[in-house]
Amino acid sequence: MTRFSALSLFTKAFGGHQNWPEQWPDAAPKPAYDAIIVGGGGHGLGAAYYLAKKYGITNVAVLEKGWIGGGNTGRNTTIIRSNYLYDESAHLYDHAVKLWDGLSQELNYNIMYSKRGVMMLAHNVHDVQSLQRHINANRLNGVDNEWLTPEQAKAYCPPLNISPDARHPVLGAALQRRGGTARHDSVAWGYARAAAALGVDIIQNCAVTGIRRGANGAIEGVETTRGYIASKRVGVSAAGNTSVIMHMAGLDFPLESYPLQALVSEPIKPTFPCVVMSNTVHAYMSQSDKGELVIGAGTDQYVSYSQRGALHIVEHTLAAICEIFPIYRRMRMLRTWGGIVDVTPDRSPILGKTPVKGLYVNCGWGTGGFKATPGAGDLLAYTMAKDEPHKINAPFNLDRFRNGRLIDEAAAAAVAH
């Protein structure tokens, strides 16, 4: 692996950026591995990296049915924050936010983590009460979050319309200054490159089609479109396709998969300094370093694997964006797309062991798991290496749907991203 440095970039630039070597090899599957990760998104690639880096398990394969980062990792609006209500969630998401810091250095790959602040708008009395409750709960957990008046919100984000007769009046906002964005593709590529350098095989165009269990029920390996691969330890990190893969192991899961959409505008000069989210009208926005306004819309109401979403969902979001930020009314949108998100009944993820020995799962991140990428990877690796969950992910087990210990961020936030 070539190390990136100012000098290497300069030298290559001087040579017209010719002859950059391949950043990691396109591996073919071996007959057996010590551990297999199903799904080459940021979470799965991160798990492979931490398995090799922290736990010395380097004979690992990441199996990706398409191309790495081609799932939700490459389709999301990259909002990073940790201001969740419940203690368990605050610890889980803040663990990830702490890892984002320094990740570029650790991976020697610029993932462009930008702490530009995430501001959540309050449009009505209920929003005010709920955001203030979040702020208090967050602070008790050592997670930064502060209340802004409408004027302070406008000062932080000048395009915001705070006129009292606006369609969606701004009564205040909650600001998490450590929140922000990162470059999604770089996260996948950075982890893949760093994992491959430690010996992990990154295998693309390799869909898992079956799971083989032995006479005692334990995992023996996976059937794939590129043949059978043996492993006694399999971690599934397949986002919207988790139910399908769990069925292969004979497990039914508390998940439903929905299309979630995003869109970007034509690129313009920097005008939008932070991330703004409005949960009530369901619109959120930031501006990418390329200059595009990156806009997140809602999910469709029905279960689907189509990786598209309906037009009226996008229209609803854009109507709200035009009201909240009138200066963008004449912007043109360049692209829209959808990803399939795996939603749990309590809108919290499932990260831990399964009833099948040797089978581990990381799923249910739904509409908001990009922010958790380094944390989820780290905790899945821990759980697979030790065959028991870390105390941070222990509450996010599958049993909670049986014993009732839900972590109900759904009820707390109504929307989560």
Added chain:
Amino acid sequence: MILIHCPYCDEKRPEIEFANAGQAHIARPFDPSGQSDADWEAYLFIRANPRGRHHERWRHVHGCGRFFNAVRDTVTDKFETTYKAGEPRR
């Protein structure tokens, strides 16, 4: 936006007239106190979530207001059929 056939109105109408009401044919237990935790988990939380043929409920909220069932392919989003509540699973 998909077009949905309401079996009561016998008309194909745009999706915005309808509310999806989740997986179909999940029967509420007759004897709640006789259910185990695992039964409750299955009833409340476990969902088929198939990639392909899916049975689901819809309600024609901005029309006749009635619930009905549908079979839809979750990859193409195409409806195979819709039928009235109470009719056998197709």
